[in-house]
Amino acid sequence: MIKATVLAVTAVFLTGSLGFGQVLQPPIPQATFRFRIQATSGNPSEVFAIARYLNKQGFDVSGYDVTVGQVEVVTGASGLSKIQELGLVGFLVTQELRPDSRYLNPDRLAEKLQGIQLTYPQITRIERIGTSNQGRPILALLVSGKAGHGRLMSKGRPSMIIDGLHHAREVMTPEVVIGMAETLLQGAQYSEGLQDVLNRWDFWFIPMLNPDGSQIVFTSNSMWRKNARSDERNSIHGVDVNRNYTFKWRACNGSSTSKWSETYSGAAAASEPETQALVQLAEKERPSVYLSYHSFSELVLYPYGCSGSFPAERLMVESLAKEVAAKLPRDSGGGSYIPGTPWQLLYDVDGDSMGHMSGTHGALAFTFEVNTEFQPPYELKAPTIAKHRGAFLHILHRADNNMLTIRVFDGATQAPLSARIQFDSIVPRNGELPFRTDVDGYFHKILMPGRYGVLIQTSDGRRAEKVIEMRGERQLLEISL
Ligand SMILES: [Zn+2]
Structure with a gap:
């Protein structure tokens, strides 16, 4: 049913909005390489410094693996020579042309959500919170004791917003978001505590904020990050959806004004339909808690993104981030996730969703960077969800009690x-x-x-x-x- 709607909407878009005879060009296929720079010491601060340095040099820094002291960039042939010129040592990683097809693409996500809704009709509802550049629905799953009762009448209840796949290539993140929804739904079957929570809270799960980008990842470019914004000639350059939010948009060189950059902030704040979908949902729901799942690096990030800045509730945010990180063992089994702000652990970031939810709504906001690569073996899905389940319930428990x-x-x-x-x-x-x-x-x-x-x-x-x-x-x- 939903699948048919997507196809119909896309068809209308292609013939209606672009005019007769015009067809969207797919992103120009470029040779992209995953290259891992090897740090010389076992010190995490060297890894952070390399990541920050490469970001300043304009590289698309995908993330790092502190356990083995490696920083990964996604780059073309010229980037590889630049790395050599900079005197950095590392190795190329072989890259699959397509991610494992068992990971959720836009169509399979719609089917998955429908299946959940049919299983839990009284406490779930699927809502279309927006429409992407290419006409795909941006779907949210509302989990709430009131979800089956038509329009939510008086609010009076706090909301939590949980999202994934701002960045197209981060294919584990929709799986984790679905996993957290199922944690609540299954848990409420036997736990009176969780039933009670569902009667008092509204949970909005948006597993795939960027469905157009996901489609590119599964059909033409597995390392695509941005959305599918196209220019006048209809070739896709994309906008980094997570640099497009109104709060601190372009505030501290934490993004790029070049449309070919991987961190392009867009033509205007909230110019993108994907950004607008989340901004509008938040304006309506006023989230008290906001969780955003990204990959990779095994981090618990908290606001803000610009150097030196913290929210006024820094003590609470920092102490909770520490508690949560300690509950998240790394995939290697050695050590735990690292808590910190983006500017402490990565590089400056502006116009991001976490900063927006904290600065605009006073939400307790965290970003999780899961795993140590964008598209790990599918077998890592179950252990990733399992460890995040504990972290998620810990945050919920703390939030509910305070x-x-x-x-x-x-x-x-x-x-x-x-x-x-x-x-x-x-x-x-x-x-x-x-x-x-x-x-x-x-x-x-x-x-x-x-x-x-x-x-x-x-x-x-x-x-x-x-x-x-x-x-x-x-x-x-x-x-x-
Ligand atoms: Zn990301």
């Missing part, structure tokens, strides 16, 4: 009020948007245990000041104004 829900309403009419909310100890220093209630007058915020002064102000000048004590259990603060 949630402050504020409801602001008119004392006379009971109508929800639109209000701004400030905490005395959370001081925005990086251009973050003020915390604000949603259309139903609610704001949900994860806070570390402690005392907080809270200031609530409506646009028509009503205000309240409260002091709350968070003690590791969820609280509801009702503000009647």
Whole structure:
């Protein structure tokens, strides 16, 4: 059913939007090589330094494997000579023309989601949250005790957004996102605790944000990263969807303005339909937690992407990232994932989704870099999902137990009020948007245990000041104004 819709939409797009006789050109096939630079010491800081250096030199740095001290780039023939000129030593990695066909492509993802929805009709719903450049649906799976009840009426519940495949070649990431959805769905069959969580939260799983890129990976270029944005002549150059978000777009040289770069930020902030789909979902859902799955390098990344910058809730974010990383053993079996910001562990990044969710919505936001290559043997799927299950449930447990829900309403009419909310100890220093209630007058915020002064102000000048004590259990603060 969904498959047929995709084909129909694509056909309309090809004949309707481009005009008669015009056909989209596939990306120009270029010789691409995976090259691994070998660090000389066993020190992770040397590996980070090499990755940062190669990124500054304009290389497409795919990731690294700290266990063996290797940094990988995807490059053409000229890049290989440049590596030689720079005096770096390493080796070429043989590369499959296509990823293992058992990994999810856009059609198989749609079928997979439909299967899940049929198995759990009361607590799941498939929503099309957007349409890609080439007309493919961007699909989300809503998992919620209220999912089977038609339109969600009053919010009043916190949301978590979990996504994968911003970058097309990262084929393990949709599998992990589906794996986390199934963790909740299967767990709720026997765990009263998880049933209770599903009745109080909304979970939005978007396994494949970039379906056009996925199609390129499975049909013509297994190392494709960006979306399928094309230029006037209809040849595809692509935009890096994870450099296209409005928060800190092009803020710190963490992206490129060249459309042929692998980190091209796009013609304007949120110019891409894939970016818009997630931005709009977040604007509606106001996520309290945001998890984004990427590959590779075995990292737990937290905001922000620009050098030297941290969110105002740095202590909470850092300590939770450490806890979560310790629960994620590396694929090699030696050591665990490494926690840190992108600028500490990789290089500067701007206009990314994690920064957007933290800076725009105050979400607790993490990016996971899974595995030690983009397209590992399919057999690694089960162990990857298994280890992330523990990390995911740990974050959920922490978030659920440290949630402050504020409801602001008119004392006379009971109508929800639109209000701004400030905490005395959370001081925005990086251009973050003020915390604000949603259309139903609610704001949900994860806070570390402690005392907080809270200031609530409506646009028509009503205000309240409260002091709350968070003690590791969820609280509801009702503000009647
Ligand atoms: Zn990525």
